[in-house]
Amino acid sequence: MNKSLVRRVLAFTLLSLFSLTLSAAEKTLLVYGDSLSAAYGLTDLNRGWVHLLQQRIDQHQYPWKVLNVSISGETTSGGLSRYQKTLEQTKPDLVLLELGANDGLQGKPLKTLKSNLEQMIILTREYNADLMLFEMMIPPNYGPVYTRRFTETFHELGKKYDVPVIPFFLNGVAGDELLNQPDGIHPTEDAQPILLENVWQTLEHSVRQKTN
Template sequence: MENFKVNWDARAAALVTRVTLVALSLTAGLPSAHAADAQAARSLPTIVVLGDSLSAEYGLPRDTGWVNLLRERLAKERLDYSVANSSISGDTTSGGLARLPAILNRLKPAVVVVELGANDALRGVPLATTEANLRSIVERSQAVHAKVLLVGMYVPPNYGPDYSQKFHGVYEQLSKEKKVPLVPFLLAGIVDKPALFQADQIHPTVQAQPLLLENVWPNLKPLLGATASR
């Protein structure tokens, strides 16, 4: 993390504004994607990825993000699951929680991958609020018998080591409390490699996407065997 000291605050402030403005345009294509997801979910158990721009292919060519690579991995390993990418650039834990009931009702997922929280930190959302939202997301998913995978994040060092540890501690605590597996850090292995980030030095490039999948896969795969009979 020490080598990842970028001008995060200035870039993040501009990025939050830009992402908020483009979020509607990025989600304009979601209805057709949702329709395809719903069709697939009728015949296969579904993995829902509830995330933000790190999972929504922000700044990437279509179908090159780690979530699409997950679809390819499942097919390669002959694991019969559909994947619904319910990620929106700029989303917070509050946004994810608000969207969750409709997603659970429509897709009835076997697994929910929760990749949210980074934008809470960028917007100064109190840690208690982030924790409460993530807890509710986990609990509501478990209430419909979905397995849950939490994807952890760290904030950059210029936020201060104390805040960074407390922020990541939210994921660790919920993982233990709710007995759900945790991906410690989605960006592990790339944070000290500027070439693997887009010009904003926040969003990973196409070349980094396989590494993101490798960070998620070891914790996700064990959940699939547990739900394959659904």
């Protein structure tokens, strides 16, 4: 079974499991990302920042259910291919779109990256949901022009579509050997609370505002 099919089977399974709990929540927050949001490499997936986000929301007694359909290795092309069905099944009120890192690490054309993200933004609005876009960065060894233009792409889309952009959520983690797994890319369990705080600084206002 090829990797693409495995990812889609996994996504379908996750959606099926999550759909059982949707009725209990007033609002749905969909996390749509890659390994950085899928708790890759952690022995306990409940230690990932997305699970910690649900705990934070519950502590504040916000009536939100967090659904995490992130898949390790996902690119914007793969994400786009399953996005409409995901929106149909989950009917989110807010989407956290955390994709693009794998495109950059694979040196994908920036036009493709931008087009895929743009189509997902448009689809999100067609389903009457709000969206927040994650700023992504890649190592400088990809060349100064590509590296700079890669990150600028997220801000250009944010400005064009008036979409909030969450600043690079690996700040304070990226490059720190103590907070990254041996591959130097994926955060450790100890890093997850930092990722949560980086996201929460931008997200909390929207969650609170949409709750009222």
